[in-house]
Amino acid sequence: MQAHIQVRDLNVEYSGHAALKNVSVEIPKQQLTVIIGPSGCGKTTLLKSMNRLLELSDETRVSGQVLIDGADIYDPAIDVTEVRKKAGLLAQRPYPLPMSIYDNVAYGMRIHGLKKGRDLDRAVQHYLELAGLWNEVKDRLKSPATRLSIGQQQRLCLARGLAVEPEILLGDEATSALDPISAQHIEERLHELKQQYTIVLVTHILRQAKRLADYVIFMYLGEVVEHGPAHEVFSNPREERTRAYLEGAIG
């Protein structure tokens, strides 16, 4: 297994309270890794440490290393916007930017100067197709993104995130706010995309984890309890707490 992301001795504190304790784990390249665990165990914190979104809240202290392709993303010399460009985020609630559907997808490409003119048009179409939204919006690209349904908005956010050509996709409970059909859409997209991207998905839906995961990380109270290939962890967990969680006894 080739590691794309390596987390080493990561400690994260929010206002003095420890959210992640000495977490060391590796995320395999071009596979779909799922982080599971009861609420409050630190799944989202771990996820957001990988694209440096933790820094947004006051009084957060991060120590340790997170390496992507061998380079520590917390190195002060590194441009944080480049880090975030490498790892795209699909949040729980879709947040369309206050602009048209076209502009939402084009946003990332424009600010990084990736594409212009006709290339931009083609790229917008490509990423909307990749997200499975193209057919539904191709006639109204200029209309405001807020007019889409929530399932469509989430796919728009997926297109927007893919448009900056990341290598990694981070999903934070990406289907929790959606109806079952939209959720299924997103799951299908993620399943296809894992051929090209390294995907890390946080979820509290065990069935979803079992459907999608190639690799599993189980967390409990800020620590990584167990991790490994999905078929191993799900059918034969080594740790007692993992077994308890999978059986529904905790969380």
Add this chain to the structure above:
Amino acid sequence: METTTPLARSIPITTTASRPSARRSADRRAGRLFFAISVLPIGLVLIMIVALVIRAWPILTAIPIGDLLTGTTWKPLAGEFGFAPFIAGTLWVTLTAMIIAVPICLLCAIYLSEYAGPRVRGVMKPLLDLLAGIPSVIYGVWGLIAIVPLVENVIAPALSKTLGFLPLFSANNPTGFSVLAGGLVLAVMVTPVIIAVTYEVMQSIPQGLREASLAVGATQWETIRYAVLPKSLPGIIAGIVLGVSRAFGETMAVLMVVGNVVQMPKSIFDAAYPLTALIANNYGEMMSIPMYDAALLGAALILLLVILAFNVLATLVLYRVTERAAT
């Protein structure tokens, strides 16, 4: 066979009707009294408008509204009441104040909301409260001591040398008592309102939106520019409108620095005579000249109606903006 009577029937329950308590009637009496008192604000608004309309009526009927608002001659002794110079004075001073204040307040509010740490924010709140609490006359004193000489000795010579060919900047006024002086003082006075409202509006934007933009690798500034600000725009405009209405109604500070010359200002260095100054300066002679009182109170009525319209509009917008953000 046991017949059990329902428990409820076996215990007599005294209803409130059977034992009127002193406490209950006190409560009701208090309620009625408080209701009566709550009529006061509503009544006050209505009576204010009615009273001003009644007292301004003579002049509203004597001279057609169009002439009143656009007439430029103000000769009370001759019975000529053209409000245009005063309306223009108010507009000039307010516009100047807004042009100066809005960019600075926006930048400051963005800094406070998006970049500043909790300590800086903690300092700002008392500071803005202090700024908002300084009495108008004190601003006037400061204006007299610091701003008027500044305009007279520094700004006017400098600007008229470089941009003096534009009528806007022509300096025909040897003193510093000018639209610009009034605008500068007013700009500081409306700062707390605009900053406070803009800050609140930006704070009500969900963090997820910022994260969505940052997650594609945008800088914080790009996030503000393309995601946060567009969403905040209605609220910011409402804040500016509130600032405008505050500037419209400001009396003492402006009166002390703006020159009080009845004319249509043509340059920011000209003196002006806002509506509020008109009322404040001349209320003493109100009763001695026929229709003077109707005219001055008519000015007060104009002020009231315009400010009312602005305030209601701004409050409605702000209400909807912060309510929608909460959903």
Add this chain to the structure above:
Amino acid sequence: MKKKFARRHVEEAIFKVLMIGSFVLVVGSLGLILLTVIVKGWPALTLDMLTQTPKGGYYLGKEGGILNAIVGSLYLAGGGTLLALIIALPIVIYLAMYASRSRWAATVRLSLDVLWGIPSIVYGAFAFIIMLAIGMRASLLGGIIVLGLLELPIMVRAIDEVVRIMPFEMKEASFSLGATRFETAVKVIVRQTLPGIVTAILLAFGRGIGDAASVMFVAGYTDRMPESLLRPAASLPLAVFFQLGTPFPEVQQRAYAAALILTTIVLIVSLGSRWLSGRLSRYVVK
């Protein structure tokens, strides 16, 4: 991964500089205003200013002080604040306890918002009209009434703000013990919100004492100490204004001293309200 010199980062850096500059400008203006008042007012501040009323010739530069204005302002603002409080508390209690969601309550709230935005000169003009209509002359009482009306929306808004954030469970707890609305209001709400009420009182007081445009019409001015409710009363803001308007530099100096006194009172009130509300929070459930 690229380092930090891209054009986008430069643009952000430029705006950061502008933002900090604006911040400094705003903070600096406050400092400048306070500095100006202190620098000009301190030299002219003598004990006489604080303890004497204007004697003959005061406005020509001779002896006296502005005790009349100091005391007059305190009476005016004190009375006005008391009046506003007496009206505001019942309104707030009514809105919170008796009629919270009704159309009536919404209308009352709307009127208070409207009143809040009306400039003080309009209050003054209105009070002037009423005074003329009922034949009252410029007096302390008139000033108290107009300040009371002016302060009312401020006070209601400030008290309502604290009452609103009170946890609903507290009201529930009181009701479930069988208390009436009135009892709950007086015994529970007021005690819980006392710091907020104190802050509101001081806030309104500070606003009232600094206002000139409204009292100008109805309180008149006098060189004597406030003697009765029906005689005119002096006020600090007007003292500043009138003295500044004379052609004598000595009198203008005194205006600065009066300005310093007024500013000091407002500062004490503003900072004091923060301190006091902290001290009074002993019974407040956080």
